[in-house]
Amino acid sequence: xxxxxxxxxxxxxxxxxxxxxxxxxxxxxxxxxxxxxxxxxxxxxxxxxxxxxxxxxxxxxxxxxxxxxxxxxxxxxxxxxxxxxxxxxxxxxxxxxxxxxxxxxxxxxxxxxxxxxxxxxxxxxxxxxxxxxxxxxxxxxxxxxxxxxxxxxxxxxxxxxxxxxxxxxxxxxxxxxxxxxxxxxxxxxxxxxxxxxxxxxxxxxxxxxxxxxxxxxxxxxxxxxxxxxxxxxxxxxxxxxxxxxxxxxxxxxxxxxxxxxxxxxxxxxxxxxxxxxxxxxxxx
Numbered sequence: 001x002x003x004x005x006x007x008x009x010x011x012x013x014x015x016x017x018x019x020x021x022x023x024x025x026x027x028x029x030x031x032x033x034x035x036x037x038x039x040x041x042x043x044x045x046x047x048x049x050x051x052x053x054x055x056x057x058x059x060x061x062x063x064x065x066x067x068x069x070x071x072x073x074x075x076x077x078x079x080x081x082x083x084x085x086x087x088x089x090x091x092x093x094x095x096x097x098x099x100x101x102x103x104x105x106x107x108x109x110x111x112x113x114x115x116x117x118x119x120x121x122x123x124x125x126x127x128x129x130x131x132x133x134x135x136x137x138x139x140x141x142x143x144x145x146x147x148x149x150x151x152x153x154x155x156x157x158x159x160x161x162x163x164x165x166x167x168x169x170x171x172x173x174x175x176x177x178x179x180x181x182x183x184x185x186x187x188x189x190x191x192x193x194x195x196x197x198x199x200x201x202x203x204x205x206x207x208x209x210x211x212x213x214x215x216x217x218x219x220x221x222x223x224x225x226x227x228x229x230x231x232x233x234x235x236x237x238x239x240x241x242x243x244x245x246x247x248x249x250x251x252x253x254x255x256x257x258x259x260x261x262x263x264x265x266x267x268x269x270x271x272x273x274x275x276x277x278x279x280x281x282x283x284x
Contacts, residue, residue, distance in 0.1 A: 002027060006063035008079045009070030010041060010048070013100060013153060016188035017067065018046050029059055031070075056083065060090055065195060066097040072133040080136050091143040096198045098146045098191055099137050103180060103205060105130050105149060109252040111176040116149070116203045116258050124246050144200035148191060151207035151254055154272075155184030159279055160221040164230060169222070171215035172248070174235035179214055179247075180207035180254035183269040183278075193263040204259040210271035211253035217272050224280050 003026045007014045010030025018028040022045045030041055031051040041048040049059060066087070070078050080087070091097075104127035106114045122128045137145055154160075163169035190206050215232065222229050235248060259265045269275035 003064050004029065004062050005065045005067060006060060007031065007046070008051075008066070008068045010046060011069055012155075012158060013150075013184060013187055014067055014069045015041075015044060015046075016155070016184045017191050018044060020188050020192050022046070027062075029063070031056075052082065057086060060086055063090065064093075064095050066090075066094055067100070067191070068098065068137070069100045072129040074129070076129075077133040077136050080133075084140070087143070088140050091140055094144055096146065096195050097137075097143050098148060098194065099134065101130050101134055101147050101149045102127070103149045103151050103207065103252070103254050104250065105134065106250075106252060106254075108250040111178050111251045111253065113253045113255055114205075115255040116205055123249055126246070127250075144198055146194050146199070146201075147203045148187075148194075149203065149205045149254075150187065151180035151182045151205070153182055153184055153187060154275065154279075156279060156282065158184070159276065160218050161225065161276075161280065164218065164221045164225055164227060167230075169218050169230040170238070171218050171230050171232040172235050172238050172240070173215055173232055174248055174251075177213055177235070177248060177251045178211045178253055180211045180252070181217075181272055181275075182207050183267070183275040186267040186269055189268070190259055190263070190265050193265055194259075197263055199262065202262065204262070205254050205256050206259065207254040207256050208267050208270050208272070208275070209256070210273075212272060217276070220273055221276055224276060 005026055005028045007030040010032055022028060029047045029049060031049045032041060035050055038048040068079055105120045105122055106118050107121040107123040120131050122131055134147055187206050218230055
């Protein structure tokens with residue numbers, strides 16, 4: 001049977017994976033909520049499907065692999081709320097299923113290290129919803145599920161350069177604040193490796209090797225651009241949206257040893273410096 005990936009919530013990360021798979025002969029079907037995005041998705045070689053709004057029964061039955069990038073909201077997981085029975089029906093026939101979660105499930109560790117065995121103790125509502133969504137996907141019988149807990153994703157079109165160039169970037173200073181990150185190409189490579197070597201039930205952290213304070217990343221971006229350092233602002237007095245402020249509610253360093261051992265994964269961009277340098281060289 002041909003390899004067919006069905007991608008729920010076909011966004012930034014899934015697009016990077018599809019760009020890796022399609023040249024290898026994969027057929028990728030991706031959902032979008034916006035009819036306006038369908039042409040752009042099709043231009044990448046992915047078959048776009050408007051959902052909600054389409055009957056997915058027939059196309060789901062074609063799938064050999066399933067990727068879920070759509071995040072939960074207050075009503076729960078948007079895919080399982082509608083498609084639980086359909087997915088449970090095809091689960092035994094799938095070779096692989098992947099759920100893109102977040103390292104936010106671990107909560108705040110005051111700058112200390114976490115790994116996949118760390119207890120789940122989210123300190124934000126978003127993190128709690130992710131814990132519940134992970135459990136919901138794990139509850140589906142015979143689903144060959146792999147959970148990927150993603151650090152902050154950056155890459156072409158998504159990074160600090162635009163704000164630095166516009167002069168809107170700020171260095172928010174909060175003592176002992178540290179984040180882990182991952183370049184989208186490294187994320188795609190890791191997921192593709194998992195698809196080649198399925199291990200149903202596996203949970204992997206996806207991050208680079210160099211957790212760092214957010215202000216260091218902004219500073220390096222400005223340095224690469226040859227621009228002055230953006231203003232340093234104390235977190236306690238910074239004018240931040242509730243969403244932006246919530247990102248600073250958690251500080252941790254995330255370990256990626258498990259996926260390195262299991263799949264011989266090595267990030268092409270092991271730290272933000274190599275990732276940002278490559279982005280600038282490619283004008284992204």
